[in-house]
Amino acid sequence: MRGAVLYGPRDLRFEERDTPTIIEPTDAIIRISATCVCGSDLWPYRGINPVTQPTPMGHEYCGIVEEVGSAVTSIKPGQFVIGSFFASDNTCPNCQAGYQSSCQHAELVGTAQAPLLRVPLADGTLVATPDVPSGDMIPSLLALSDVMGTGWFAADAANVKPGSTVAVVGDGAVGLLGVVSAKQMGAARIIAMSRHESRQKLAREFGATDIVTERGDEGVARIKELTDGIGADSVLECVGTQESMMQAIRSTRPGGFVGYVGVPHEVELGGEELFYSHVHLHGGPAPVRRFLPELIDLAWNGKINPGKVFDLTLPLDQVAEGYRAMDERRAIKALLRP
Amino acid sequence: MRGAVLYGPRDLRFEERDTPTIIEPTDAIIRISATCVCGSDLWPYRGINPVTQPTPMGHEYCGIVEEVGSAVTSIKPGQFVIGSFFASDNTCPNCQAGYQSSCQHAELVGTAQAPLLRVPLADGTLVATPDVPSGDMIPSLLALSDVMGTGWFAADAANVKPGSTVAVVGDGAVGLLGVVSAKQMGAARIIAMSRHESRQKLAREFGATDIVTERGDEGVARIKELTDGIGADSVLECVGTQESMMQAIRSTRPGGFVGYVGVPHEVELGGEELFYSHVHLHGGPAPVRRFLPELIDLAWNGKINPGKVFDLTLPLDQVAEGYRAMDERRAIKALLRP
Numbered sequence: 140m141r142g143a144v145l146y147g148p149r150d151l152r153f154e155e156r157d158t159p160t161i162i163e164p165t166d167a168i169i170r171i172s173a174t175c176v177c178g179s180d181l182w183p184y185r186g187i188n189p190v191t192q193p194t195p196m197g198h199e200y201c202g203i204v205e206e207v208g209s210a211v212t213s214i215k216p217g218q219f220v221i222g223s224f225f226a227s228d229n230t231c232p233n234c235q236a237g238y239q240s241s242c243q244h245a246e247l248v249g250t251a252q253a254p255l256l257r258v259p260l261a262d263g264t265l266v267a268t269p270d271v272p273s274g275d276m277i278p279s280l281l282a283l284s285d286v287m288g289t290g291w292f293a294a295d296a297a298n299v300k301p302g303s304t305v306a307v308v309g310d311g312a313v314g315l316l317g318v319v320s321a322k323q324m325g326a327a328r329i330i331a332m333s334r335h336e337s338r339q340k341l342a343r344e345f346g347a348t349d350i351v352t353e354r355g356d357e358g359v360a361r362i363k364e365l366t367d368g369i370g371a372d373s374v375l376e377c378v379g380t381q382e383s384m385m386q387a388i389r390s391t392r393p394g395g396f397v398g399y400v401g402v403p404h405e406v407e408l409g410g411e412e413l414f415y416s417h418v419h420l421h422g423g424p425a426p427v428r429r430f431l432p433e434l435i436d437l438a439w440n441g442k443i444n445p446g447k448v449f450d451l452t453l454p455l456d457q458v459a460e461g462y463r464a465m466d467e468r469r470a471i472k473a474l475l476r477p
Numbered sequence: 478m479r480g481a482v483l484y485g486p487r488d489l490r491f492e493e494r495d496t497p498t499i500i501e502p503t504d505a506i507i508r509i510s511a512t513c514v515c516g517s518d519l520w521p522y523r524g525i526n527p528v529t530q531p532t533p534m535g536h537e538y539c540g541i542v543e544e545v546g547s548a549v550t551s552i553k554p555g556q557f558v559i560g561s562f563f564a565s566d567n568t569c570p571n572c573q574a575g576y577q578s579s580c581q582h583a584e585l586v587g588t589a590q591a592p593l594l595r596v597p598l599a600d601g602t603l604v605a606t607p608d609v610p611s612g613d614m615i616p617s618l619l620a621l622s623d624v625m626g627t628g629w630f631a632a633d634a635a636n637v638k639p640g641s642t643v644a645v646v647g648d649g650a651v652g653l654l655g656v657v658s659a660k661q662m663g664a665a666r667i668i669a670m671s672r673h674e675s676r677q678k679l680a681r682e683f684g685a686t687d688i689v690t691e692r693g694d695e696g697v698a699r700i701k702e703l704t705d706g707i708g709a710d711s712v713l714e715c716v717g718t719q720e721s722m723m724q725a726i727r728s729t730r731p732g733g734f735v736g737y738v739g740v741p742h743e744v745e746l747g748g749e750e751l752f753y754s755h756v757h758l759h760g761g762p763a764p765v766r767r768f769l770p771e772l773i774d775l776a777w778n779g780k781i782n783p784g785k786v787f788d789l790t791l792p793l794d795q796v797a798e799g800y801r802a803m804d805e806r807r808a809i810k811a812l813l814r815p
Contacts, residue, residue: 232707233731241731241755243706368581369570384748393571393579393761399752406748410722410741413758417579420751420758423731 142253143196143458148186149466151459156195159250159257164210167261169220172202173281174251175449176461176473178311179402184462187404196458197252198224199284201277204265205255213262219272220265221283221435222258223427224248229263239263239428252458254477266431269439278446278474279438282316286472287434287445288427289400290316290377294324295430296421297373297398301325306362307347308387309377310338312448312472313400315345317375319443322346326373330365332358332386338471341447355382362390370395376422379403393417400425449474480591481534481796486524487804489797494533497588497595502548505599507558510540511619512589513787514799514811516649517740522800525742535590536562537622539615542603543593551600557610558603559621559773560596561765562586567601577601577766590796592815604769607777616784616812617776620654624810625772625783626765627738628654628715632662633768634759635711635736639663644700645685646725647715648676650786650810651738653683655713657781660684664711668703670696670724676809679785693720700728708733714760717741731755738763787812 142156159168174197182188201221204214214220227234227242234242246259258264272280279287290313299305305321307314310333321329322345330349331342339350351361362371370392376384379401387397388408399422413420437443451470453461454477461473480494497506512535520526539559542552552558565572565580572580584597596602610618617625628651637643643659645652648671659667660683668687669680677688689699700709708730714722717739725735726746737760751758775781789808791799792815799811 232705236730236732238731238755241753367570379748381748392574394574394576403748403752408746408748408751410717410719410744410746413746414737414741414761415579417576417761418759421756423752423755 140254141456142250145183145190145194145196147190149184151184151196151462153456153458156253159255161206161208162257163259164208165260165262166208167204167211167214167258167265168206169200169202169256169258170205171200171251171254171256171477172219173277174455174475175199175281176458176465176475177285178313180462181466182404184466195250195253198247198249199281200251200256201281201284203271207261211261214265214267218267220267221280221431222248222264222266223288223431224285225424226259226264227428228260229428234263237426237429239426240424252455252475254455264428266435268435278449279444280435281474282445282448283431283434283438285427286312286448287316287319288430289313289425291320291430291434292425293317293375293377293398293400293422294320294373295398296396297375298396298419299324299326299373302327303372304328304366305373305375306330306332306371306390307375307377308332308383309401310335310342311377314375314377315341315448315471316445317377318342318345318347319445321375323437323443330362330371355386358386359389366392372396373398377401379406381406384408388413388416388418391416391418395419396421398422448472452476478592479794480588483521483528483532483534485528487522489522489534489800491794491796494591497593499544499546500595501597502546503598503600504546505542505549505552505596505603506544507538507540507594507596508543509538509589509592509594509815510557511615512793512813513537513619514796514803514813515623516651518800519804520742522804533588533591536585536587537619538589538594539619539622541609545599549599552603552605556605558605559618559769560586560602560604561626561769562623563762564597564602565766566598567766572601575764575767577764578762590793590813592793602766604773606773616787617782618773619812620783620786621769621772621776623765624650624786625654625657626768627651627763629658629768629772630763631655631713631715631736631738631760632658632711633736634734635713636734636757637662637664637711640665641710642666642704643711643713644668644670644709644728645713645715646670646721647739648673648680649715652713652715653679653786653809654783655715656680656683656685657783659713661775661781668700668709673806693724696724697727704730710734711736715739717744719744722746726751726754726756729754729756733757734759736760786810790814
C-alpha cells in the first residue's frame with residue numbers, strides 16, 4: 140500500500156509502505172475511511188521537531204474493522220470505529236481515572252495517513268459507532284479522533300460550566316472545536332482570539348460571542364476589558380507557545396481555570412507569576428478515549444458538527460498538498476480520503 | 478509601643494514603633510493576644526529576600542478589638558477576632574469567588590509582631606470567635622490566621638477527598654497542618670515527607686500514616702513505591718523551591734492534583750514536563766478568609782488542634798530569639814505573647 144512518509148522539513152512523500160498486519164493478538168487492522176493532517180504534524184513538517192529518519196505520518200483515523208487479533212473481544216470486523224492517537228488498554232489505574240493518554244501501556248498510533256492501519260490494544264482503544272455512518276457524517280466522526288476530543292478536553296480541563304465566560308487562545312482546528320465544546324457545555328460567553336477572517340467566521344458559527352484580534356499583553360488587556368477587569372472564568376490554551384500560554388494565564392480571573400492542550404514548545408512558567416495568578420492549570424495530551432462515547436453520541440445525533448473544520452478535502456495521494464495548504468494557512472484542516 | 482523591626486540579614490530588633498491609629502473609617506485596631514513567626518519571615522531574615530529599609534514584621538494575629546473606624550459595622554470593640562495576612566473587602570468579585578487574597582482592594586497586614594495592630598477593611602477581614610476564648614485555646618486560634626488556613630488551602634487546592642491518598646512535601650508548620658487538613662477532609666492515607674524526628678512525630682500525631690525521609694527523585698520513587706507505581710491522588714507542596722515543586726509534581730498520579738502554597742523562590746516549570754505529567758496545579762497565597770468561619774468552628778469545638786505546631790512560646794520582647802530558633806530549626810514555630 141502507499142502512505143505518507145516525512146523525510147525532512149517540507150519533504151512529505153506519498154510512497155510504498157508495508158501493509159500492516161496483526162502483530163499482537165490484541166491488535167486490529169482498520170480500513171481507513173478518512174484521515175487528516177493535524178496541526179501537530181506541522182511541527183516536524185516545518186523542521187521545528189527534527190525528523191531523523193523517514194517517518195510514516197498520521198494519527199487521526201476512523202474506518203471499518205478489517206481484521207482483529209485472537210484476543211480482541213469487543214470489536215468485530217465490519218464495524219465502523221474511531222480511536223485516539225494514544226492506544227490504551229482502558230483498564231489500568233490511569234485509564235480508570237480517565238487519563239487514557241497516560242495509560243500504563245499507552246502506544247502512539249502514528250501511521251494513519253494510509254489506507255490501512257494497525258491499532259494496538261483494540262478493545263481498549265476503539266469505539267464503534269451505532270451503525271456504519273453515511274458518507275456526509277464521516278468528517279465529524281473523524282474529528283472525534285483527535286481535534287474535537289482535544290478541544291473538548293481543553294474545555295473540560297478549564298472547568299467550563301453553564302453560564303461561564305470562556306476565552307479561547309488559538310484559532311486552529313482545536314481552538315475552533317474548543318469553541319464548539321464550550322458552547323455545548325453551556326458557556327454564556329465565548330471570546331475567540333483570532334485575527335483570520337475565515338476562522339473568526341467559523342468561530343462565530345460555532346458559538347463565539349466575541350472576537351478579540353489582539354495578541355499577547357494587548358490580547359490580555361482586551362479580555363480584561365470584556366470581563367469588568369477580572370478575567371475569564373475559563374481559558375482554553377490551544378497553541379503551545381510561551382506567548383499563548385502566558386496570554387492564557389493572564390486572561391484568567393483569580394480562581395479561574397486554564398485548560399491547555401497545545402503541545403508546549405520551549406514553554407517555561409515562572410513559579411512566582413503562576414503563584415500570584417491564582418489560576419488552576421490543567422492539561423496535557425487529551426485523553427480522547429474518555430470522551431469518545433459521549434462525543435460519538437453528540438455527533439451521531441447532530442448536536443455538534445465538528446467536521447466543519449475541514450475546509451479542504453483531498454484524495455490521500457495528494458497528502459503533500461494537504462500539508463502545504465495547512466503550513467501556508469490556506470486551509471484550517473485537510474481531510475484525506477484513501 | 479515596642480515591636481519587631483527587621484534591619485537586615487539576621488538583624489531583628491525589638492524597638493519603639495509608632496502606636497497604630499485608625500486611618501481609614503474601615504480600619505480596626507486590635508490588641509494582640511498572640512502573634513508568631515512565619516516560615517516566610519525567614520526569607521527576608523536570611524537575606525534571601527533583601528530588606529532595603531527597617532521593616533516592621535509579623536502577619537499572623539488574633540486578639541481583642543480595641544477600636545473601630547466609623548464605617549465598621551460588623552466588628553465591635555471587645556470581640557476576639559482573627560484575620561488573614563491579606564486584608565480583603567470580602568465583597569469584590571475575586572472575594573466572592575473565594576479568592577480573598579486576590580481581593581481587588583487587598584492590603585498586606587505586615588506589622589503584627591507588636592502589642593497593637595491596625596487592620597484595614599475590618600468588616601471584610603476579621604472574623605469574631607463565638608466568645609472570648611480561654612488562654613489555652615489561643616495558640617490554635619492564632620494558627621488559623623495563616624499556617625492552618627494555608628495548609629487547609631493546600632489540601633483544598635489538591636482536591637483531598639474522603640479516601641484520597643495524599644503526600645505532603647515540607648515538614649514545616651504549614652506542611653504539618655496540611656496533614657491535619659488532609660486528615661480532617663477524610664484522606665485514607667497521608668504520606669508525610671520529613672527527615673526530622675520531632676516533626677515526623679507530630680506528623681504522625683496529626684494523622685500521617687507513612688513517613689518518607691528521602692527527597693528529590695528518591696522521594697518521588699518512594700511515593701511511587703507506596704502507591705503501586707501510580708503516584709498520590711493529591712500532593713501538598715509546602716516549601717516553594719524548585720526541588721520541592723518538581724518533587725510534588727512527579728509524586729502525583731496522572732490526573733491527580735498538586736496544591737502548592739510554598740511561596741516560590743526561583744521556581745521555573747518546564748511546559749513539556751508539566752504537560753505530560755497530566756497533573757492539576759493550583760495554589761498561591763492562601764485565601765485564608767474563605768476558610769476562617771469553618772476553621773474557627775473546628776478549632777473552637779476541638780476537632781482540630783493546630784496550636785500544637787507552636788513548640789516554643791516566648792514573651793514578645795524576645796521575638797529575636799523566636800527568629801533564631803526557627804532559623805536554626807530548633808523550633809517548628811514560635812508563638813509570641815505581648
